[in-house]
Amino acid sequence: MPVGADGFRLQNVNENKEKNKLEWVTGPSQDDYNRTFVINDEDHTLGNALKHIIMQNPDVEFCGYTVPHPMERKIHVRVQTHSTPALQVLHKALKDLKKLNEEIREKIEVEVQRYKDTHPPSDAEAD
Protein backbone atom coordinates (compact mmCIF):
# COMPACT_ATOMS: atom_id res chain seq x y z
CA MET A 1 0.00 0.00 0.00
CA PRO A 2 1.81 3.17 -1.10
CA VAL A 3 1.46 5.74 1.64
CA GLY A 4 2.71 9.32 1.48
CA ALA A 5 4.27 11.44 4.18
CA ASP A 6 0.91 12.78 5.32
CA GLY A 7 -0.47 9.32 6.06
CA PHE A 8 -2.88 9.21 3.14
CA ARG A 9 -2.66 6.82 0.23
CA LEU A 10 -0.65 8.01 -2.76
CA GLN A 11 -2.98 8.13 -5.72
CA ASN A 12 -0.84 7.77 -8.76
CA VAL A 13 1.36 4.85 -7.79
CA ASN A 14 0.58 1.73 -9.78
CA GLU A 15 1.46 -1.27 -7.68
CA ASN A 16 0.71 -3.77 -10.38
CA LYS A 17 3.37 -2.38 -12.70
CA GLU A 18 5.78 -5.10 -13.77
CA LYS A 19 9.03 -4.52 -11.91
CA ASN A 20 12.35 -5.31 -13.49
CA LYS A 21 14.41 -7.70 -11.49
CA LEU A 22 17.66 -5.81 -11.98
CA GLU A 23 18.09 -2.07 -12.47
CA TRP A 24 20.75 0.43 -11.68
CA VAL A 25 20.92 3.92 -10.25
CA THR A 26 21.96 6.89 -12.38
CA GLY A 27 23.73 9.91 -11.02
CA PRO A 28 27.11 11.48 -10.32
CA SER A 29 28.64 8.47 -8.59
CA GLN A 30 27.89 6.03 -11.39
CA ASP A 31 29.88 5.00 -14.39
CA ASP A 32 30.89 1.75 -16.01
CA TYR A 33 33.30 0.80 -13.25
CA ASN A 34 31.35 2.11 -10.27
CA ARG A 35 27.70 1.23 -10.10
CA THR A 36 24.88 0.77 -7.64
CA PHE A 37 22.61 -2.06 -8.74
CA VAL A 38 19.02 -2.32 -7.57
CA ILE A 39 17.73 -5.87 -7.31
CA ASN A 40 14.01 -6.17 -6.71
CA ASP A 41 12.33 -8.88 -4.67
CA GLU A 42 15.47 -9.82 -2.79
CA ASP A 43 16.70 -9.36 0.75
CA HIS A 44 19.70 -10.16 2.93
CA THR A 45 19.56 -13.79 1.85
CA LEU A 46 20.99 -13.06 -1.57
CA GLY A 47 22.56 -9.70 -0.73
CA ASN A 48 25.04 -10.89 1.88
CA ALA A 49 26.01 -13.99 -0.11
CA LEU A 50 26.50 -11.97 -3.29
CA LYS A 51 28.54 -9.32 -1.51
CA HIS A 52 30.82 -11.97 -0.09
CA ILE A 53 31.46 -13.48 -3.52
CA ILE A 54 32.06 -10.10 -5.16
CA MET A 55 34.57 -9.18 -2.45
CA GLN A 56 36.73 -12.13 -3.42
CA ASN A 57 37.33 -10.67 -6.87
CA PRO A 58 40.78 -9.03 -6.70
CA ASP A 59 39.78 -6.26 -9.08
CA VAL A 60 37.01 -5.04 -6.81
CA GLU A 61 37.97 -2.04 -4.75
CA PHE A 62 34.71 -1.77 -2.82
CA CYS A 63 31.53 -3.80 -2.53
CA GLY A 64 28.63 -3.42 -0.16
CA TYR A 65 24.90 -4.02 -0.07
CA THR A 66 22.03 -2.45 1.79
CA VAL A 67 18.29 -2.79 2.17
CA PRO A 68 17.19 0.83 1.73
CA HIS A 69 13.91 0.38 3.62
CA PRO A 70 12.73 -2.78 5.38
CA MET A 71 9.22 -2.37 4.05
CA GLU A 72 10.36 -2.39 0.42
CA ARG A 73 11.68 -5.68 -0.82
CA LYS A 74 14.77 -4.65 -2.72
CA ILE A 75 18.52 -4.37 -2.24
CA HIS A 76 21.16 -1.95 -3.48
CA VAL A 77 24.51 -3.52 -4.31
CA ARG A 78 27.36 -1.08 -4.87
CA VAL A 79 30.42 -2.28 -6.77
CA GLN A 80 33.56 -0.21 -7.37
CA THR A 81 36.33 -1.71 -9.45
CA HIS A 82 39.70 -0.68 -10.78
CA SER A 83 39.38 -1.78 -14.38
CA THR A 84 36.51 -4.24 -14.94
CA PRO A 85 32.99 -3.10 -15.84
CA ALA A 86 30.76 -3.47 -12.81
CA LEU A 87 28.08 -5.42 -14.66
CA GLN A 88 30.68 -7.96 -15.67
CA VAL A 89 31.80 -8.30 -12.05
CA LEU A 90 28.21 -8.91 -11.00
CA HIS A 91 27.78 -11.47 -13.76
CA LYS A 92 30.89 -13.36 -12.75
CA ALA A 93 29.94 -13.27 -9.09
CA LEU A 94 26.53 -14.75 -9.80
CA LYS A 95 28.12 -17.48 -11.87
CA ASP A 96 30.56 -18.23 -9.04
CA LEU A 97 27.75 -18.26 -6.49
CA LYS A 98 25.80 -20.67 -8.65
CA LYS A 99 28.85 -22.90 -9.01
CA LEU A 100 29.44 -22.86 -5.26
CA ASN A 101 25.83 -23.83 -4.76
CA GLU A 102 26.08 -26.75 -7.11
CA GLU A 103 29.26 -27.87 -5.37
CA ILE A 104 27.57 -27.75 -1.98
CA ARG A 105 24.54 -29.56 -3.32
CA GLU A 106 26.66 -32.40 -4.69
CA LYS A 107 28.60 -32.67 -1.46
CA ILE A 108 25.39 -32.83 0.53
CA GLU A 109 24.03 -35.58 -1.70
CA VAL A 110 27.20 -37.59 -1.37
CA GLU A 111 27.25 -37.14 2.39
CA VAL A 112 23.59 -38.03 2.80
CA GLN A 113 24.12 -41.18 0.76
CA ARG A 114 27.24 -42.09 2.70
CA TYR A 115 25.44 -41.57 6.00
CA LYS A 116 22.46 -43.63 4.87
CA ASP A 117 24.76 -46.44 3.78
CA THR A 118 26.72 -46.55 7.01
CA HIS A 119 23.70 -46.09 9.28
CA PRO A 120 20.95 -48.34 7.96
CA PRO A 121 17.56 -47.36 9.35
CA SER A 122 16.29 -49.62 12.11
CA ASP A 123 13.06 -51.50 11.69
CA ALA A 124 11.42 -49.54 14.45
CA GLU A 125 11.58 -46.31 12.46
CA ALA A 126 8.22 -45.14 11.23
CA ASP A 127 7.80 -44.06 7.61
Add this chain to the structure above:
Amino acid sequence: MEVRRLKVEEFQLVHEMDAKNVKEPESSASASPSGRIEIISMDPLEMELDFIGYDIAIINAYRRITLAEVATMAIEKVYMYNNTSIVQDEVLAHRLGLVPLKVDPRFFEFRNKDETEWGAQDSVKYELNVRCTKNQEASTNETNPDVLYVHRKGIGSDHAKFQPGMCWYRMLPEIELTREVEGKQADLLQTCFSPGVIDIVTTANGKRIAKIKDARNDSCSRNVFQHDSIKDAVKLTRKTDHIIFYIESHSALKSYEILEEAVKIMSTKCDMLLGEIEKHLETPMET
Protein backbone atom coordinates in the same frame (compact mmCIF):
# COMPACT_ATOMS: atom_id res chain seq x y z
CA MET B 1 34.00 14.75 -14.07
CA GLU B 2 35.51 12.50 -11.44
CA VAL B 3 33.09 9.85 -10.22
CA ARG B 4 32.51 10.03 -6.50
CA ARG B 5 33.86 6.82 -5.03
CA LEU B 6 33.55 5.44 -1.51
CA LYS B 7 36.86 4.94 0.25
CA VAL B 8 37.38 1.38 1.30
CA GLU B 9 39.52 2.00 4.40
CA GLU B 10 36.58 3.29 6.40
CA PHE B 11 34.48 0.22 5.71
CA GLN B 12 36.91 -2.64 5.52
CA LEU B 13 36.24 -5.52 7.88
CA VAL B 14 39.25 -7.29 9.33
CA HIS B 15 38.04 -10.87 9.14
CA GLU B 16 36.17 -10.59 5.87
CA MET B 17 37.24 -13.22 3.35
CA ASP B 18 37.86 -10.70 0.60
CA ALA B 19 40.61 -10.78 -1.98
CA LYS B 20 43.24 -9.35 0.36
CA ASN B 21 42.62 -11.87 3.14
CA VAL B 22 42.26 -15.02 1.09
CA LYS B 23 45.61 -16.74 1.54
CA GLU B 24 45.58 -19.60 -0.93
CA PRO B 25 46.43 -18.67 -4.54
CA GLU B 26 43.39 -18.50 -6.76
CA SER B 27 43.49 -20.97 -9.60
CA SER B 28 42.07 -20.03 -12.95
CA ALA B 29 39.35 -22.66 -12.64
CA SER B 30 37.66 -21.62 -9.43
CA ALA B 31 37.80 -18.42 -7.45
CA SER B 32 35.93 -19.66 -4.41
CA PRO B 33 37.56 -21.76 -1.69
CA SER B 34 36.15 -25.25 -1.41
CA GLY B 35 35.26 -26.88 1.86
CA ARG B 36 33.95 -30.03 3.44
CA ILE B 37 30.55 -31.12 4.62
CA GLU B 38 30.18 -33.79 7.30
CA ILE B 39 26.93 -35.14 8.63
CA ILE B 40 27.19 -35.82 12.35
CA SER B 41 23.73 -37.25 12.87
CA MET B 42 20.71 -37.56 10.67
CA ASP B 43 17.23 -38.92 10.88
CA PRO B 44 14.10 -37.81 9.05
CA LEU B 45 13.17 -35.39 11.84
CA GLU B 46 16.48 -33.87 12.87
CA MET B 47 19.86 -33.36 11.35
CA GLU B 48 23.22 -32.02 12.49
CA LEU B 49 25.96 -31.34 10.01
CA ASP B 50 29.25 -29.47 9.80
CA PHE B 51 30.18 -27.00 7.10
CA ILE B 52 33.96 -26.61 7.19
CA GLY B 53 35.62 -24.01 5.03
CA TYR B 54 32.52 -22.25 3.77
CA ASP B 55 31.75 -18.67 4.46
CA ILE B 56 29.10 -17.70 6.94
CA ALA B 57 27.20 -15.63 4.36
CA ILE B 58 26.25 -18.69 2.32
CA ILE B 59 25.27 -20.71 5.40
CA ASN B 60 23.15 -17.88 6.69
CA ALA B 61 21.50 -17.67 3.29
CA TYR B 62 20.52 -21.34 3.55
CA ARG B 63 19.16 -20.79 7.03
CA ARG B 64 17.06 -17.85 5.86
CA ILE B 65 15.78 -19.81 2.87
CA THR B 66 14.71 -22.80 4.98
CA LEU B 67 12.77 -20.51 7.28
CA ALA B 68 11.19 -18.26 4.69
CA GLU B 69 11.18 -19.84 1.28
CA VAL B 70 11.07 -23.62 1.37
CA ALA B 71 7.47 -24.47 0.56
CA THR B 72 5.10 -26.67 2.52
CA MET B 73 1.38 -27.32 2.44
CA ALA B 74 -0.93 -26.04 5.11
CA ILE B 75 -4.65 -25.59 5.51
CA GLU B 76 -5.75 -22.26 4.10
CA LYS B 77 -9.48 -22.13 3.48
CA VAL B 78 -11.92 -23.70 5.89
CA TYR B 79 -15.60 -23.90 4.94
CA MET B 80 -17.76 -24.43 8.00
CA TYR B 81 -21.14 -26.02 7.66
CA ASN B 82 -22.17 -26.60 11.20
CA ASN B 83 -20.12 -25.57 14.18
CA THR B 84 -21.92 -25.96 17.47
CA SER B 85 -18.82 -25.95 19.65
CA ILE B 86 -17.42 -23.45 22.10
CA VAL B 87 -14.51 -22.80 19.77
CA GLN B 88 -15.29 -19.94 17.41
CA ASP B 89 -15.11 -20.47 13.64
CA GLU B 90 -12.07 -18.30 13.11
CA VAL B 91 -10.18 -19.74 16.07
CA LEU B 92 -10.83 -23.24 14.82
CA ALA B 93 -9.76 -22.24 11.32
CA HIS B 94 -6.57 -20.66 12.64
CA ARG B 95 -5.67 -23.72 14.65
CA LEU B 96 -6.39 -26.01 11.73
CA GLY B 97 -3.98 -23.91 9.67
CA LEU B 98 -1.16 -24.60 12.09
CA VAL B 99 -1.53 -28.36 11.93
CA PRO B 100 1.45 -29.94 10.09
CA LEU B 101 0.37 -32.12 7.19
CA LYS B 102 2.06 -35.12 5.64
CA VAL B 103 1.54 -33.93 2.08
CA ASP B 104 4.73 -33.65 0.05
CA PRO B 105 4.77 -30.10 -1.32
CA ARG B 106 7.01 -30.96 -4.25
CA PHE B 107 4.13 -32.61 -6.07
CA PHE B 108 2.16 -29.38 -6.10
CA GLU B 109 2.51 -26.00 -7.71
CA PHE B 110 2.02 -22.56 -6.32
CA ARG B 111 -1.37 -21.05 -6.84
CA ASN B 112 -1.84 -18.09 -9.15
CA LYS B 113 -3.24 -15.00 -7.54
CA ASP B 114 -6.02 -14.66 -10.13
CA GLU B 115 -7.34 -18.18 -9.99
CA THR B 116 -10.71 -18.69 -8.37
CA GLU B 117 -11.12 -22.43 -8.79
CA TRP B 118 -9.07 -24.88 -6.75
CA GLY B 119 -7.57 -27.54 -8.97
CA ALA B 120 -5.79 -30.79 -8.26
CA GLN B 121 -2.38 -29.40 -9.06
CA ASP B 122 -2.27 -26.78 -6.35
CA SER B 123 -4.51 -27.88 -3.50
CA VAL B 124 -5.84 -30.75 -1.47
CA LYS B 125 -9.32 -30.97 -0.04
CA TYR B 126 -10.22 -32.56 3.28
CA GLU B 127 -13.46 -33.19 5.01
CA LEU B 128 -13.78 -33.22 8.76
CA ASN B 129 -16.77 -34.68 10.45
CA VAL B 130 -16.28 -34.61 14.16
CA ARG B 131 -18.55 -35.10 17.08
CA CYS B 132 -17.60 -35.00 20.71
CA THR B 133 -18.58 -38.26 22.31
CA LYS B 134 -16.88 -37.85 25.65
CA ASN B 135 -19.69 -36.40 27.64
CA GLN B 136 -23.00 -36.60 25.91
CA GLU B 137 -25.10 -35.21 28.74
CA ALA B 138 -23.52 -31.81 29.12
CA SER B 139 -24.64 -29.44 26.39
CA THR B 140 -21.77 -26.95 26.84
CA ASN B 141 -19.20 -29.63 26.00
CA GLU B 142 -20.75 -30.46 22.69
CA THR B 143 -18.33 -30.11 19.81
CA ASN B 144 -19.70 -30.70 16.40
CA PRO B 145 -18.10 -28.98 13.49
CA ASP B 146 -18.70 -30.27 9.99
CA VAL B 147 -16.00 -28.56 8.09
CA LEU B 148 -14.55 -28.80 4.64
CA TYR B 149 -11.12 -27.44 4.12
CA VAL B 150 -8.71 -26.76 1.36
CA HIS B 151 -5.03 -26.46 1.76
CA ARG B 152 -2.45 -24.98 -0.52
CA LYS B 153 1.26 -24.65 -1.02
CA GLY B 154 2.87 -21.67 0.61
CA ILE B 155 6.15 -20.34 1.96
CA GLY B 156 7.25 -19.27 5.43
CA SER B 157 7.51 -15.60 4.60
CA ASP B 158 3.81 -15.61 3.77
CA HIS B 159 2.63 -17.17 7.03
CA ALA B 160 4.59 -19.02 9.71
CA LYS B 161 2.34 -22.06 9.33
CA PHE B 162 4.15 -22.72 6.05
CA GLN B 163 7.55 -23.08 7.69
CA PRO B 164 8.94 -26.55 7.07
CA GLY B 165 11.03 -26.68 10.21
CA MET B 166 13.54 -24.96 12.42
CA CYS B 167 17.07 -24.24 11.35
CA TRP B 168 19.98 -22.72 13.25
CA TYR B 169 23.74 -22.76 13.30
CA ARG B 170 26.66 -21.96 15.55
CA MET B 171 30.40 -21.74 15.12
CA LEU B 172 32.61 -24.39 16.66
CA PRO B 173 33.87 -23.16 20.06
CA GLU B 174 37.60 -23.37 20.70
CA ILE B 175 39.13 -23.53 24.14
CA GLU B 176 42.83 -23.11 24.79
CA LEU B 177 44.58 -23.50 28.12
CA THR B 178 47.28 -20.86 28.55
CA ARG B 179 48.82 -22.47 31.63
CA GLU B 180 48.67 -25.70 33.52
CA VAL B 181 45.64 -26.04 35.79
CA GLU B 182 45.87 -28.65 38.54
CA GLY B 183 44.14 -29.98 41.60
CA LYS B 184 41.24 -27.99 43.01
CA GLN B 185 41.49 -25.43 40.25
CA ALA B 186 41.14 -28.17 37.69
CA ASP B 187 37.93 -29.35 39.35
CA LEU B 188 36.63 -25.79 39.36
CA LEU B 189 37.52 -25.44 35.71
CA GLN B 190 35.64 -28.59 34.89
CA THR B 191 32.46 -27.29 36.50
CA CYS B 192 32.67 -24.05 34.55
CA PHE B 193 32.17 -25.78 31.24
CA SER B 194 29.47 -28.11 29.98
CA PRO B 195 29.95 -31.78 30.90
CA GLY B 196 32.32 -33.60 28.61
CA VAL B 197 34.38 -30.58 27.62
CA ILE B 198 37.16 -30.74 30.22
CA ASP B 199 38.78 -33.94 31.41
CA ILE B 200 40.92 -34.41 34.51
CA VAL B 201 43.90 -36.69 33.92
CA THR B 202 46.48 -37.87 36.39
CA THR B 203 50.04 -37.36 35.21
CA ALA B 204 53.00 -39.61 35.90
CA ASN B 205 54.03 -37.74 39.07
CA GLY B 206 50.55 -37.85 40.57
CA LYS B 207 49.31 -34.37 39.69
CA ARG B 208 45.72 -34.04 38.55
CA ILE B 209 45.64 -31.62 35.65
CA ALA B 210 42.87 -30.45 33.37
CA LYS B 211 42.84 -31.30 29.70
CA ILE B 212 40.51 -30.17 26.94
CA LYS B 213 38.61 -33.22 25.77
CA ASP B 214 36.11 -31.90 23.26
CA ALA B 215 35.21 -28.25 22.88
CA ARG B 216 32.30 -28.99 20.60
CA ASN B 217 29.79 -29.66 23.36
CA ASP B 218 30.46 -26.37 25.11
CA SER B 219 27.50 -24.07 25.38
CA CYS B 220 29.83 -21.05 25.72
CA SER B 221 28.49 -19.77 29.01
CA ARG B 222 31.89 -18.16 29.81
CA ASN B 223 31.36 -19.03 33.47
CA VAL B 224 35.11 -19.40 33.84
CA PHE B 225 35.56 -15.62 33.92
CA GLN B 226 33.62 -15.39 37.16
CA HIS B 227 36.42 -17.03 39.08
CA ASP B 228 39.54 -14.92 39.58
CA SER B 229 41.76 -17.94 40.18
CA ILE B 230 41.28 -19.50 36.76
CA LYS B 231 40.13 -16.70 34.49
CA ASP B 232 43.66 -16.20 33.17
CA ALA B 233 44.01 -19.88 32.35
CA VAL B 234 41.72 -20.11 29.35
CA LYS B 235 41.30 -18.43 26.02
CA LEU B 236 37.83 -18.80 24.52
CA THR B 237 37.45 -18.27 20.81
CA ARG B 238 35.41 -19.66 17.96
CA LYS B 239 36.48 -21.16 14.68
CA THR B 240 34.90 -18.90 12.09
CA ASP B 241 35.09 -21.36 9.24
CA HIS B 242 33.65 -24.39 11.04
CA ILE B 243 29.88 -24.09 11.27
CA ILE B 244 27.66 -26.60 13.06
CA PHE B 245 24.29 -26.55 11.35
CA TYR B 246 21.06 -27.99 12.81
CA ILE B 247 17.84 -28.64 10.95
CA GLU B 248 14.64 -29.89 12.54
CA SER B 249 11.66 -30.78 10.43
CA HIS B 250 8.02 -30.55 11.41
CA SER B 251 6.48 -30.97 8.01
CA ALA B 252 6.24 -33.66 5.38
CA LEU B 253 9.74 -32.97 4.13
CA LYS B 254 12.56 -34.87 5.80
CA SER B 255 15.41 -32.87 7.28
CA TYR B 256 17.88 -33.53 4.48
CA GLU B 257 15.19 -32.82 1.90
CA ILE B 258 14.67 -29.39 3.46
CA LEU B 259 18.38 -28.65 3.04
CA GLU B 260 18.35 -29.87 -0.54
CA GLU B 261 15.35 -27.69 -1.33
CA ALA B 262 17.07 -24.68 0.21
CA VAL B 263 20.15 -25.14 -1.97
CA LYS B 264 17.93 -25.58 -5.02
CA ILE B 265 16.08 -22.36 -4.26
CA MET B 266 19.37 -20.49 -3.91
CA SER B 267 20.41 -21.77 -7.33
CA THR B 268 17.10 -20.60 -8.78
CA LYS B 269 17.68 -17.12 -7.40
CA CYS B 270 21.09 -16.98 -9.06
CA ASP B 271 19.64 -18.25 -12.31
CA MET B 272 16.93 -15.61 -12.35
CA LEU B 273 19.44 -12.84 -11.84
CA LEU B 274 21.83 -14.30 -14.39
CA GLY B 275 19.02 -14.32 -16.94
CA GLU B 276 18.33 -10.67 -16.21
CA ILE B 277 21.95 -9.69 -16.58
CA GLU B 278 22.26 -11.54 -19.84
CA LYS B 279 19.30 -9.54 -21.11
CA HIS B 280 21.03 -6.33 -20.08
CA LEU B 281 24.33 -7.21 -21.61
CA GLU B 282 22.61 -6.96 -24.97
CA THR B 283 20.41 -3.90 -24.40
CA PRO B 284 21.58 -1.41 -21.77
CA MET B 285 18.77 -0.09 -19.57
CA GLU B 286 18.77 2.49 -16.79
CA THR B 287 16.25 3.58 -14.15
